[in-house]
């Protein structure tokens with residue numbers, strides 16, 4: 001599904017160069033549940049942004065579903081991202097002045113789907129995470145665990161091939177964290193690729209495969 005070869009990333013500001021990633025070789029297949037683990041500053045988020053087509057590497061080759069996108073133009077990357085990738089964040093990133101149902105519908109923006117169908121699909125996605133009764137509530141009226149489940153519904157509503165989760169349990173207590181991990185596992189079991197970044201090795205071990213990073217490199 002995603003293949004990285006000799007991928008590196010250097011952040012350049014006026015007088016500073018930070019080597020965030022070096023010589024990353026990684027293959028992630030369909031239906032895999034992979035965790036990327038490592039201390040703060042080890043390059044996990046940078047790697048996730050590159051795999052999520054949010055940021056381009058400074059060097060190396062990326063293949064996405066066998067398409068070489070290393071030299072891909074922004075337009076192509078944005079199209080691929082919107083079509084194939086769902087994102088889940090530590091801070092949920094729900095929009096406070098929109099209802100839960102509207103927040104989930106946002107996952108269908110840019111797809112040219114009529115309002116009625118967007119609503120139907122959002123409601124099924126909310127049902128799948130057990131939140132259909134909360135569709136008309138606003139994010140602040142939900143617990144942290146419920147907000148993250150709504151964010152998962154938003155990530156899934158467009159039926160992406162890949163779900164990327166950046167510290168998805170970072171703001172949750174252990175019970176809600178477990179529930180989110182169960183959901184990610186179930187998502188992978190439906191054939192989607194799930195990649196999760198975490199600094200917590202116990203949570204990382206819930207994935208079927210773990211990759212550890214240090215100083216911008218994958219440890220082998």
Ligand code: ADP
Pocket residue numbers: 011012018019020038039040041042043044045046047
């Ligand atoms: P992690 O997610 O493991 O904490 P990051 O990928 O966020 O690691 O960061 C890796 C390195 O790249 C760190 O040294 C960090 O300071 C640096 N870095 C991350 N983002 C930027 C940026 N936008 N500009 C400059 N340096 C950055």
Ligand code: ADP
Pocket residue numbers: 054078081082087093
């Ligand atoms: P854009 O409209 O900026 O091209 P999209 O709306 O297609 O991007 O974004 C796709 C997903 O990526 C969304 O879930 C969005 O929240 C997330 N996203 C966009 N930019 C960033 C970023 N810089 N860091 C993390 N996530 C981002």
